[in-house]
Amino acid sequence: MKTHEQFADDLALYALEELTGSERLELEQHLETCAACRREVQELRGDLGLLALSGAGPRPPARSKDRLLRAIAAEPRGISVPASVPERRRGLSWGLIPAVVALVLLVAVGTLWNQNQALQHNLDGLAALYRGTGEQLAQAEEQLRLLSAPDAVQVSLGPQAEPRKPHATAIYSPSQKRLMLMASNLAPVPAGKAYELWIIPTEGAPIPAGMFHPDEHGNAVMMDHPLPEGVVAKAFAVTLEDAAGSDKPTSPILIVGAGL
Numbered sequence: 090m091k092t093h094e095q096f097a098d099d100l101a102l103y104a105l106e107e108l109t110g111s112e113r114l115e116l117e118q119h120l121e122t123c124a125a126c127r128r129e130v131q132e133l134r135g136d137l138g139l140l141a142l143s144g145a146g147p148r149p150p151a152r153s154k155d156r157l158l159r160a161i162a163a164e165p166r167g168i169s170v171p172a173s174v175p176e177r178r179r180g181l182s183w184g185l186i187p188a189v190v191a192l193v194l195l196v197a198v199g200t201l202w203n204q205n206q207a208l209q210h211n212l213d214g215l216a217a218l219y220r221g222t223g224e225q226l227a228q229a230e231e232q233l234r235l236l237s238a239p240d241a242v243q244v245s246l247g248p249q250a251e252p253r254k255p256h257a258t259a260i261y262s263p264s265q266k267r268l269m270l271m272a273s274n275l276a277p278v279p280a281g282k283a284y285e286l287w288i289i290p291t292e293g294a295p296i297p298a299g300m301f302h303p304d305e306h307g308n309a310v311m312m313d314h315p316l317p318e319g320v321v322a323k324a325f326a327v328t329l330e331d332a333a334g335s336d337k338p339t340s341p342i343l344i345v346g347a348g349l
C-alpha cells in the first residue's frame with residue numbers, strides 16, 4: 090500500500106485524466122480516505138480548467154499560478170522508490186510534467202494575453218484607418234455621380250472681366266464736309282472736363298473737331314460736326330480737355346484711329 094506522499098505525483102496525472110488501470114483504482118481508493126488529496130485534485134482540475142478557458146480570455150488570477158507553484162514545491166522529489174515495485178514508478182520527472190506543462194502554459198497564456206492586447210490595439214488603428222478610407226471613397230463616389238449626371242453643367246469661372254476699353258467710330262465725308270462720332274465704354278469725366286475729338290491732318294497740327302460728354306453708360310454721340318475745308322484726315326484722336334475746349338491737345342491720347 091502506498092503512502093499519502095507517494096500519491097502526490099499521480100494527482101496531477103489523475104486531474105489530467107491520464108492515470109489508468111490499477112494506478113487509477115489505487116489512487117481513487119486513496120482519495121476516498123484522504124481529504125487533502127481530494128482537495129488537491131479539485132484545485133488542479135480547477136487550474137487546468139482555467140488554463141483551458143484563458144486561451145482567449147483575460148489573464149488568469151495570480152493565485153492559480155501560486156497554487157501550481159506550491160503543488161510543484163510539494164512534489165515528494167526526495168522520496169526513494171521502493172524496490173519491490175520498480176515498474177510502478179515512472180520517475181519523479183515524469184510525474185512533474187503536468188505541473189511543468191501547466192506552468193509553461195500559464196507563462197504562454199500571459200505572453201499571448203500581452204500580444205493579444207497589442208494586436209487589439211493594431212486592429213483598432215486599422216479599423217479607424219478603414220473607416221477613414223471608406224469616408225473618402227464615399228465622397229469620391231458622390232463626386233463621380235455629379236460628374237456623370239446627364240444634366241451636369243460646366244461653368245468656367247475666372248477673374249472678373251476688366252472694364253471694357255473705350256472705343257469710338259468716326260464717320261466723315263470730305264465732299265459733304267461733315268463728320269460724326271459714336272463712342273462707347275468711355276470713363277466718366279471729372280467736373281469741368283470733357284472729351285475732345287481731334288483731326289490729325291496729313292500736314293500740320295491737330296485740329297479741334299468737337300467736345301462731347303459720355304452718358305452714365307459711357308456712350309457718347311457727336312452728330313453732324315463741320316469738317317474744315319481742304320483738310321485730309323490722317324487720323325482721329327480723343328483726349329481729355331477742359332470742358333470749354335482746347336486749341337491743342339494738352340493730355341495723352343486716349344483713343345486713336347487712322348483715317349484714310
Ligand SMILES: [Zn+2]
Nearest residue numbers: 093123125126
Ligand atoms: Zn493523500
